[in-house]
Amino acid sequence: MDKIIPNITPATPTANYHHGNLREALLAASVDIIRNKGIQGLSLRNLAEVVGVSRTAPYHHFKDKDALLAAVAEQGFIEMNGFFGKIIQNPDIPLMQKLKQALTDYVRFAVQHPTQYELMFGRDMWQEENHDQFQRTAKDCFRQYVQLFELFKEEGLLAESENPLRLAQIMWATLHGLAKLACDGIFGKQDDLDDIIEYAMSRFENLTHMPK
Amino acid sequence: MDKIIPNITPATPTANYHHGNLREALLAASVDIIRNKGIQGLSLRNLAEVVGVSRTAPYHHFKDKDALLAAVAEQGFIEMNGFFGKIIQNPDIPLMQKLKQALTDYVRFAVQHPTQYELMFGRDMWQEENHDQFQRTAKDCFRQYVQLFELFKEEGLLAESENPLRLAQIMWATLHGLAKLACDGIFGKQDDLDDIIEYAMSRFENLTHMPK
DNA sequence: AATTGTATCTTGACAGTGTCAATATAGCTT
DNA sequence: AAGCTATATTGACACTGTCAAGATACAATT
Structure with missing residues (x-):
């Protein structure tokens, strides 16, 4: 079945399954969340949801939550x-x-x-x-x-x-x-x-x- | 009576159900854990286990995990x-x-x-x-x-x-x-x-x- | 001494977390 | 067209903080 998610296309308008530039989208969203809600306020699952991607997708771009924080x-x-x-x-x-x-x-x-x-x-x-x-x-x-x-x-x-x-x-x-x-x-x-x-x-x- | 402060009794080998001075035991153990394993290394459940008490017992002495950390x-x-x-x-x-x-x-x-x-x-x-x-x-x-x-x-x-x-x-x-x-x-x-x-x-x- | 009340401790349950394994898809290289 | 690899997905697991309901000990009042 096709994706219902309207895909808030990040810069490059690509297909839905492959986000295109997920890494930077994750990073930008993380910076945003951390600045607004603090370090505690960042959860990988929530982040993934915000970016419009599944829970484990970030793991292809960051080894760890730790690695994401380091970024x-x-x-x-x-x-x-x-x-x-x-x-x-x-x-x-x-x-x-x-x-x-x-x-x-x-x-x-x-x-x-x-x-x-x-x-x-x-x-x-x-x-x-x-x-x-x-x-x-x-x-x-x-x-x-x-x-x-x-x-x-x-x-x-x-x-x-x-x-x-x-x-x-x-x-x-x-x-x-x-x-x-x-x-x-x-x-x-x-x-x-x-x-x-x-x-x-x-x-x-x-x-x-x-x-x- | 002349008991100015009742129940100062520390480390009394009383029954098992009531610990006696759980609050201080929790605090001491927490300091120990935090010094050795860092803030991240402290979980309430683990702490309770170390002190030899059930998971939710600490909640009768500290409102929160936050409150415990503050202590x-x-x-x-x-x-x-x-x-x-x-x-x-x-x-x-x-x-x-x-x-x-x-x-x-x-x-x-x-x-x-x-x-x-x-x-x-x-x-x-x-x-x-x-x-x-x-x-x-x-x-x-x-x-x-x-x-x-x-x-x-x-x-x-x-x-x-x-x-x-x-x-x-x-x-x-x-x-x-x-x-x-x-x-x-x-x-x-x-x-x-x-x-x-x-x-x-x-x-x-x-x-x-x-x-x- | 019996009763009642309160502080303390317990088990059960729930939603949320990070992360691994197995699987599916897309897009590039040949 | 084929297949390889990077990318994304669902399912599962162990672990977390915390609430609700019930059990137990102790203190005060009767």
Whole structure:
């Protein structure tokens, strides 16, 4: 018998039995669900139903639920990598401005998509060996971030004794802690958050020889 | 009668039907399981079996699985509150030493019990309104921590312009970020961690008027 | 001491989950 | 046209959280 499902065709209008680009449809829907209903809110069966496909279809594109989650997390880092790149490669922005922009955008992303951010830095993603692709993308992102601090060093704006990698790590830890506390609802007010970023930035400026 | 609190009797080898102190047994076992097998590794049914009781028995002591998790998380903050208190109230330790000790112990706890720490600061615990008792205990803990910074201020060791609460928040964010990155396996080496704590401390010392 | 009430614990049941096995279909390669 | 492989499907299983109904122990009141 023929399929009654009207098939909400995803980009390519193909037959009904073969979805065509199920993988990306699953990924997009997963990102959506996770952002709206949290990690707990994503079940493979429900997801399959939303996309209009049978329960076990996803298993041909993702080994596991875990693998799917890793893909969603990776998607987050890809996005991050995007706006980091835009900032760093833009020659019109002065260095200090770049840093501030990067920090702000970082926290903004976290606060805007708290559950996806939770996934990206979740223990499960980093603990096991399974998530090679994810970890590679994430590390690319971090590398780009560190580059910012190396620029400071190269331009002689950091004291000789300062290690740019270490500095980047601490700054990232601060940022990450801030972001998590904020989007987990532990820091109450958003105003506080902006203030604190400002504060952290000024703390950093003390370490530079910037002409103010 | 003079029984102020009836039935404190723990571990009484009474009949089998009534466990006696099931609540605490469940809590202890849960902490154990979560520390060893992670949050995912805890199922109510398995827990019940371990404690030697039927599947639904826990529901007479915890409304939900969520409520049980909240209790486990709270247990963590109680422990933290303990060693914070010991440090702060010890008159033999100089102030700067106290801070360093507190920071070190904090990170040590996180690294030693990463999954419980994950729970304590997990989104689920803080988002909903249900976890009053937990949140109160956690905030007590934070309040004690802030007290440390207020001591610095009171003794005139902080510049007038520095806000001790803000400072505590940033420092906590840094610590929290560090702890999470470390125990989620994102920062590879433990050596790095110690170094970074040292670094963060020295950064803080720059803000004080300590006689070195 | 008997009764009654309440807290505690039990078994039975249900819907929901991730995932495997076996099967069917589509589309590409030859 | 044939067949191979990637893709999708239904059926099944063990496991989960949680509710309802019944059983048991203990405490307080009579």
